Every structure is written in C-alpha cells, then in structure tokens.
Amino acid sequence: MNLTEFYQHFFWEGSFDAHQYFGAHPHQVGQKKGYVFRVFAPNATNVSVVGDFNGWQEGKHKAKKVHEYGIYEVFIPQAKPHHRYKFAFTNAHGVRVQKADPYARYAEVRPLTASIVTASSTFAWDDGEYLKQRTRGYDRPISIYEVHLGSWKKDKKNQFLSYEAMEKELIPYVLQHGFTHIEIMPLTQYPFDGSWGYQATGFTALDSRYGSIEAFKHFVNACHQAGIGIILDYVVVHFASDGFGLIEFDGTKLYEYFDPQKTYSQWGSPQFDLGRFVARSLLFSGIRMFVDEFHVDGIRIDAVSNMVYLDGNHEKGHNLGGISFLKQLNQYIHTHYPSVMMIAEDSTAFPGVTRSVEEGGLGFDYKWDMGWMNDTLKYYGLDDVYKYYDHHKLTFSMHYFYAERFLLPLSHDEVVHGKGTILNKMHGDYDTKFERVKNLYTYQMTHPGKKLNFMGNELASFDEWNENKGLPWFFLDFPKHAAIQSFLRDLNRVYRDHPALYQGDSDLQSFRWIMVDNAFDSIFVFQRKVYNSTLVMVFNMKGNYYNEYVLHGCEPGTYVEILNSTHAQYGGHHVLNDKPIVVSDHRLNLRIGSHAAIILKKLESPTKE
Numbered sequence: 001m002n003l004t005e006f007y008q009h010f011f012w013e014g015s016f017d018a019h020q021y022f023g024a025h026p027h028q029v030g031q032k033k034g035y036v037f038r039v040f041a042p043n044a045t046n047v048s049v050v051g052d053f054n055g056w057q058e059g060k061h062k063a064k065k066v067h068e069y070g071i072y073e074v075f076i077p078q079a080k081p082h083h084r085y086k087f088a089f090t091n092a093h094g095v096r097v098q099k100a101d102p103y104a105r106y107a108e109v110r111p112l113t114a115s116i117v118t119a120s121s122t123f124a125w126d127d128g129e130y131l132k133q134r135t136r137g138y139d140r141p142i143s144i145y146e147v148h149l150g151s152w153k154k155d156k157k158n159q160f161l162s163y164e165a166m167e168k169e170l171i172p173y174v175l176q177h178g179f180t181h182i183e184i185m186p187l188t189q190y191p192f193d194g195s196w197g198y199q200a201t202g203f204t205a206l207d208s209r210y211g212s213i214e215a216f217k218h219f220v221n222a223c224h225q226a227g228i229g230i231i232l233d234y235v236v237v238h239f240a241s242d243g244f245g246l247i248e249f250d251g252t253k254l255y256e257y258f259d260p261q262k263t264y265s266q267w268g269s270p271q272f273d274l275g276r277f278v279a280r281s282l283l284f285s286g287i288r289m290f291v292d293e294f295h296v297d298g299i300r301i302d303a304v305s306n307m308v309y310l311d312g313n314h315e316k317g318h319n320l321g322g323i324s325f326l327k328q329l330n331q332y333i334h335t336h337y338p339s340v341m342m343i344a345e346d347s348t349a350f351p352g353v354t355r356s357v358e359e360g361g362l363g364f365d366y367k368w369d370m371g372w373m374n375d376t377l378k379y380y381g382l383d384d385v386y387k388y389y390d391h392h393k394l395t396f397s398m399h400y401f402y403a404e405r406f407l408l409p410l411s412h413d414e415v416v417h418g419k420g421t422i423l424n425k426m427h428g429d430y431d432t433k434f435e436r437v438k439n440l441y442t443y444q445m446t447h448p449g450k451k452l453n454f455m456g457n458e459l460a461s462f463d464e465w466n467e468n469k470g471l472p473w474f475f476l477d478f479p480k481h482a483a484i485q486s487f488l489r490d491l492n493r494v495y496r497d498h499p500a501l502y503q504g505d506s507d508l509q510s511f512r513w514i515m516v517d518n519a520f521d522s523i524f525v526f527q528r529k530v531y532n533s534t535l536v537m538v539f540n541m542k543g544n545y546y547n548e549y550v551l552h553g554c555e556p557g558t559y560v561e562i563l564n565s566t567h568a569q570y571g572g573h574h575v576l577n578d579k580p581i582v583v584s585d586h587r588l589n590l591r592i593g594s595h596a597a598i599i600l601k602k603l604e605s606p607t608k609e
Helices: 003-011 128-133 163-176 213-225 277-292 320-336 370-380 397-403 430-446 473-477 479-497
Strands: 023-029 032-040 045-051 064-067 071-076 084-090 096-099 143-147 181-184 202-206 229-234 298-301 341-344 366-368 406-410 450-454 511-515 523-530 533-540 546-552 557-564 581-583 587-592 597-602
Touching: 032 084, 045 071, 128 213, 143 479, 163 213, 181 298, 202 277, 213 229, 229 277, 277 298, 277 320, 298 320, 320 341, 370 397, 370 406, 370 430, 430 450, 430 479, 430 533, 430 597, 473 479, 479 557, 511 546, 533 557, 533 587, 581 587, 587 597
Parallel strands: 143 181, 143 450, 181 229, 229 298, 298 341, 341 366, 366 406, 406 450
Antiparallel strands: 023 032, 032 071, 045 084, 064 071, 084 096, 511 523, 523 533, 533 597, 546 587, 557 581, 557 597
C-alpha cells in the first residue's frame, strides 16, 4: 500500500493522519519542487486551485480526481510558502464557489479569508526534559489560568499582543502567581472576534491573529522551559456558518447533519455530524496536530453535553455518533500520547465521563464540575440569614465527587453576559464582598479536585469580561484589589506545597468532614490527609466573630495556621491564630474572624517544624 492508498484507506474510518495528506504539502515531481494540494469534495466538479501563484485564475491549475469517492489533487510548482490560495469548483447546485482549505495549516487574519501555504517547520524544540517528566497529573497539583489571548492585555495601540509578547509577559506572570498550566481559549482559525474562537472555520489552522506558527511553538517551548503546561480549548460540536468555510462545502451537507432537525446548534451554527468519517478525520487530525506538532499538554473539549445527548438534552436521547467519537479520540490520544490530559466541559450527569473506554466510559481524564460551580456561587450570593436553609449546597458536591475525576472551574462563562463578575456575585457591602471572595477562593483551592480560574478573577474586578478590552489592570492600584491578587498567589503556593491538597483527590479516605451540619453558625470544617500530610480547613460563612470557637473531632497533635484570609496583608481585619494549637482530646480552640477562611497544618514533628 503506497502513501496515497494508506491515507485514503484510513480516511474512511476516521483518520488521525488526514492532515498529513489533505491540504497543501511540499512535493517534488522530477526536478520540480512545489506543493501538492488535495481536497475531499465528492459532489464538486471542475475543481481547481486559485491563488497568488496563478493570479487567482480559475482553471489554470485544474485538479485531477484521484479517488472515485471524490478526492482531488494537483501539483503546483509555482506555489511557495506564504502564498494565499483557495479551492474553486462547481458545487452540487451548479454554482461556482471558492472555499478555504479545510485542512489549511494557516490562514489570513480576518476579515480576509484565504488559506496560506506553509513551509516545513524548522523549529528546534528544547523541551525534552519537560515532556519526559510530564504526566496527566492525577497526583500532581493542577491550577489552571484560563486565558483569552486577545484580551488578557493590549499593547499601547490597543491591539492584540503577539505570541512573542505573550512569551515575555504572560509566562512570568503565570509563574509568579503559582499557576501550573495555562488553558488558552480556542486557537483554531475563526472569523468573528465575538465568538471567542468557539465558532471556527479552520480546525487544523493555528489562529493567525497573534502571529506565526513558529512564534506559537516558541511560546509553548518557553512555557515548558518555565515548567508551565499548555492546555488548548478545542471545539468539536459546531463550526462557523461563514460561506467560505465548511458549511455545505461541496453544495451538500458534507460535514454537518443531513437532518434539518439536527443541522444547527443552539448557537445558530452548523453542527458536525460526528458519526461520519469526513467530520471525524478533520477533527481527529486537528487535535492530533496540536498535540504532536505543537506539544500541547492537554485538550479541553468544549460542549461535551451536545456530544453525549442530542442538542445537549437528555430527553432527546443519546448522540451515538458523538459518544463513539469521544471514545475513539480519547483512546487514541492516551495510547499514542499517554502523558497528555483530556478534559471534558460537560454539564450533564452522563455516567462514566472519566472512566476508561475499556471499562465502558468516555475516557476523559477530568470533567468540569459544573454542579459544584453553580451550587457554590449560589451559596456565596446568599444573605447570611438565608444560608441556614441552603447549608447543604456546599456539602452536596462530596455526595457525588468520587463518581468522576473532577476539575473545579471558575471560568470565563461565569463573568459574561450579565452574570456579573466573581466579586459582584458575592452578597454584601463593599468590604464583605472582598471577604467572601477570599473565602470562596480558599474553598475552591482546598476542596478535592483540580482547579481553574479565568484571567482577571485575581483582580476582583467589578466589570464583566469584554473580549474587546484588556483586563482592568489599573484595579491593582487599589489595595483591596491588589490584596486579592496576592491572596490567590499565596493560595496557589499553599496548594502546590502540600500534597494533602492534590494527591488524594480521587481517594475517599483522604477527605473527612469535621463539621458538616452546623447550619445555624454556617461553619464548615474538613480535613485533607495523605500519608503524613494533614491539613484542616475552617470556613466561617457569616459575618460573626468568635474569640474562642471549639471544633470537635480533630486528630490529636499540634497545629499551626498557615493561611488566614483575614490577615492584614490581604486587606482583612487580622483575626489570627499566631501560636501553635495543641489538640489532645479531639477539641480544637480557634479564633475565627467574620467570613474567615483558615488553613491549619498538623505538624508531623512539632520539635522539627
């Protein structure tokens, strides 16, 4: 079987290699060097390639049908790197159209729409040691900083920062503030800024807004050298409806559903029919390309609810094509790239999302705990007088937590479209909001599960995220806001320094409620423990102050306070426990400030520590 036969054979099955065959690739025929262009358009006729190399003249470089099912190919010696191009053909309706290459590696910056010929990469990676040590992080700290590259920060002309600028500014910032990973919102090519990348036109093309392919590789390489992982948000449910893209590509619904009841998603965009090889091959290949060629450390799959249920609605039944797609994807990635993590953004109760495919699950490593996020934010938005009635909103997550491996998200979705910022979600006056935010972040960081925070959560902004503006960094000129940034940085440090907070995430024995039913005081206390690492977390959810509060059920030993949200350096009223606390009869006496979050560490050997 020759190369062409190999790719064509596996293309029909759902190929992870299709990007190495379709699109534009360096090629040589005899002494002539150029590029070979290939496209799958089974219902097209009179196919040709137009571009800078032929003055955009249709028919000058006609493509030959090299497979009966509709693969077209043409070798163009005049084609060079950086040339723009499109496929031109007569579609199934007899209309001449020009379409961007579905397998393009790069494209023009919007509003321009042509695909761009790329040269073979000469980038020299220098991250071998990082990749050698990389794991999926089950027993490692994972604290993710979710970033929209276009609005993290703007330059002096209010333009996007380039990949090079991000390397100089974002990496040191993430490193300084203790995050382990950067999750980047979609970087596949997309035309409309306001979609944030969630409605793409190119699924194997790196977004050109921020610079070149080589520049992005340099950014990832620099992240790895700094010990920071890169997670890429990737959309497989739907695609942009722009006419130059995938929609009715050859005049028929080639990538989307034939059934008009399923063609469009709730976002108004065409949905991939994931049961069909043509859609699978494109998406499989795009994901593999980012993992293999760009060395990304994780893929976060968006809108998994739509992939397990039709339209994300369990009442409409299972999406069998989507479920099969996810199983095949996760099994392939974990087989060929065993240290790459796969993350599901899933709001459903579909069982087995993080169970292995061999055990009947979908095969993800982590699932976003949307239930935790919703219950938690509702609770923190309550007036103190109502917390008694909703006390178990904060305890409910531990009833189901060990059914999956969860990631706790405070993501971009929670700070847009009138939902208010994290700070604005907190009930209370100006000062109380800041107290509750610190309490919330401590609860997130100490609750079992990996962590994710959207950029700007650390600024405690009053303004919702706007993709057209940079983050409001001027808030750091105000002490209360700067204190939140400092507090989240120190929380990340505590999280990373104490194995009890990350090694036992999936171990039922590592978590124990010490005080769970005190709805009257609205005080929660729990313990995290692995081996000789023991921490006790205390949360006062009301504005009450206690000079001496007795906690029953603590392990005997000596405890020291390692973090207190009321500390003056975090803008608090400084109600601390400065001296070691000895527990001999399972009773622990503690000073607790209003809305305080306290982390106590049990000393393994008091004389040594």
